[in-house]
Amino acid sequence: MNLTERDRQFLWHPYTQHKTAALPIAIKKGKGALLWDENDNEYIDAIASWWVNPFGHSNVFIADAIYKQLTTLEHVLFGGFTHEPAIVLAEKLMEILPKNQQKIFFSDNGSTAVEVAIKVGLQYFFNKGEKKTTIIAFENAFHGDTFAAMAASGISFYTQAFEGMFIDVVRIPVPITGQEQESYDALQAVIENNNCAAFIYEPLVQGAAGMVMYEPNTLDVLMQICKQNSVLTIADEVMTGFGKTGKTFATDYLVEKPDMMCLSKALTGGTIPMAITTFTQDLFDAFYDDDINKALFHGHTFTANPTGCAAALASLELLRTNEMQDNLVRVNQKHLDFQKKVENHPRVATTRVLGVIFALEIKTETNESYYGTLRNKLYNFFIANGVILRPVGNIVYILPPYIITDEQLQKIYDVVEDALEKV
Numbered sequence: 001m002n003l004t005e006r007d008r009q010f011l012w013h014p015y016t017q018h019k020t021a022a023l024p025i026a027i028k029k030g031k032g033a034l035l036w037d038e039n040d041n042e043y044i045d046a047i048a049s050w051w052v053n054p055f056g057h058s059n060v061f062i063a064d065a066i067y068k069q070l071t072t073l074e075h076v077l078f079g080g081f082t083h084e085p086a087i088v089l090a091e092k093l094m095e096i097l098p099k100n101q102q103k104i105f106f107s108d109n110g111s112t113a114v115e116v117a118i119k120v121g122l123q124y125f126f127n128k129g130e131k132k133t134t135i136i137a138f139e140n141a142f143h144g145d146t147f148a149a150m151a152a153s154g155i156s157f158y159t160q161a162f163e164g165m166f167i168d169v170v171r172i173p174v175p176i177t178g179q180e181q182e183s184y185d186a187l188q189a190v191i192e193n194n195n196c197a198a199f200i201y202e203p204l205v206q207g208a209a210g211m212v213m214y215e216p217n218t219l220d221v222l223m224q225i226c227k228q229n230s231v232l233t234i235a236d237e238v239m240t241g242f243g244k245t246g247k248t249f250a251t252d253y254l255v256e257k258p259d260m261m262c263l264s265k266a267l268t269g270g271t272i273p274m275a276i277t278t279f280t281q282d283l284f285d286a287f288y289d290d291d292i293n294k295a296l297f298h299g300h301t302f303t304a305n306p307t308g309c310a311a312a313l314a315s316l317e318l319l320r321t322n323e324m325q326d327n328l329v330r331v332n333q334k335h336l337d338f339q340k341k342v343e344n345h346p347r348v349a350t351t352r353v354l355g356v357i358f359a360l361e362i363k364t365e366t367n368e369s370y371y372g373t374l375r376n377k378l379y380n381f382f383i384a385n386g387v388i389l390r391p392v393g394n395i396v397y398i399l400p401p402y403i404i405t406d407e408q409l410q411k412i413y414d415v416v417e418d419a420l421e422k423v
């Protein structure tokens, strides 16, 4: 039996209806932007393996750092103990985070980073003796699959089985071009009619919604409204963080700075699951008390795993090299050129580019559903042509590792153009 067949016996995959889904492709090896399956077929990883891999697969620099850490101190509990990799990582992050971010809390994945932010936001007001329990989020947001993160998410595919069991979340429209005032007005109304604790958002790009983009100045307005009304702001930079938008964080495009930030995905260069939630001093201070009940009683067994910290430190070092910064500019320029080439194609409804993110919306008669037929045809076409792209409904997006070569990028563009003719 090959790996794909053996997989079927015991494994349950994420976001998969096993009755109708095609069998998974067994990947045996990765290098740079390339992956190889068990039959030696080659694929370009045009989505950085769910947006986690900026520096290429099997990166030797990060692997060495991990190996060194594993053979020095692989793990120690973070309750009552600390270690150098966590301390140095916190110090390094302070150099690149917005200046108002002063405290760092570790967890394991993007969902837990969000979970921690929401819990801290709610307990912040609890500790102050104020009753504020409503969370504000965007329509079609995606913040993860654990309960509070899921409650904040607005894609029904992920949440419909659990409606009615969530914390209070009120949704406002995304301030895409033409819809800005509607979004501001909705936020004002929500704040007037509810006891709002926090507003959580994916800054500038809603990833899982299909790389929906909006302008920094509109988010600044929403954040100002929150600040004027003592509503905390949570930037979920799980997808946008570490260079994806062209700057280190999407938040770097803004004038206003958030109270909390959620980081994961590219944090460890796509190697080890780890996440961080960052906080202002003011948030930390609301938990700092002689009363033990005011402490944050949240933690995970692998909190601040030293190996994950070492991987994150190596990743940060790579991100900050001139070579990597040049890659961000180069990939962005290629995307802009490709956008010019396809934006007037009769089948293209809209296109958008920010940083290394490119998205193209294909015209359809009806709105294609998240996992609809066109989506599946496109996905299969791309795979058959050696390119891994996972369209969201009728939206095809490209988010490659930053080290992707010009030739590999060109192949992705060619396959996308080909799909516009043939699928």
Ligand SMILES: *Cc1c(COP(=O)(O)O)cnc(C)c1O
Pocket (backbone or CB within 6 Å): 109, 110, 111, 112, 114, 142, 143, 144, 145, 202, 207, 208, 236, 237, 238, 239, 240, 264, 265
């Ligand atoms: C992926 C993602 C999450 C969830 O991260 P996981 O590691 O999958 O739990 C949360 N927020 C955003 C914006 C994401 O893209």
